[in-house]
Amino acid sequence: MKIAVAGDHAGFSLKEEVKALLTSQGHEVVDFGTHSEEACDLPDYIYPAALAVAEGKVDRGIFIDGVGYGSAMIANKIYGVYAAVCQDPFCAELARSHSNTNVLCIGGKIIGSAIALEIVKVWMTTDHLGDVEKYKRRVDKVVEISEKHLKKLSEL
Numbered sequence: 001m002k003i004a005v006a007g008d009h010a011g012f013s014l015k016e017e018v019k020a021l022l023t024s025q026g027h028e029v030v031d032f033g034t035h036s037e038e039a040c041d042l043p044d045y046i047y048p049a050a051l052a053v054a055e056g057k058v059d060r061g062i063f064i065d066g067v068g069y070g071s072a073m074i075a076n077k078i079y080g081v082y083a084a085v086c087q088d089p090f091c092a093e094l095a096r097s098h099s100n101t102n103v104l105c106i107g108g109k110i111i112g113s114a115i116a117l118e119i120v121k122v123w124m125t126t127d128h129l130g131d132v133e134k135y136k137r138r139v140d141k142v143v144e145i146s147e148k149h150l151k152k153l154s155e156l
């Protein structure tokens with residue numbers, strides 16, 4: 001898959017490890033920055049990366065800041081982006097199987113890289129259970145809410 005990665009200074013080190021993992025597994029990585037541990041503002045990097053997901057320029061996104069929620073807040077403001085903060089592999093599995101997320105957010109200050117890489121592996125390899133009626137119904141309801149409240153890219 002083609003994966004957008006992005007984050008701020010607090011996620012930089014883990015982002016580099018995630019990039020290496022994804023590349024070793026045969027994925028194509030598009031790095032939206034930041035590119036060092038120099039302090040920066042998270043929205044400057046997450047917004048363009050989330051847009052790339054929404055526009056279908058990449059298949060999914062993995063965003064990393066200090067605690068994870070900042071990336072999810074920004075990403076979920078974009079129509080077509082469904083981001084979850086996952087700090088353990090169980091959450092990562094359900095974020096795909098139940099919720100069909102297309103963006104994974106991780107907190108580099110919260111978990112160590114061994115757990116973070118396990119989260120990425122699980123999230124990347126778990127399919128949405130779209131043939132289970134209750135999960136499809138719930139995901140459809142989230143899509144309906146975004147259709148009511150978020151502008152489609154074509155309307156911007």
Ligand SMILES: O=P(O)(O)OC[C@H]1O[C@@H](O)[C@H](O)[C@@H]1O
Pocket residue numbers: 008010011039042065066067068069070
């Ligand atoms: O390093 P500073 O700027 O103090 O904190 C940045 C982090 O703190 C939280 O808001 C976010 O997780 C962000 O990545």
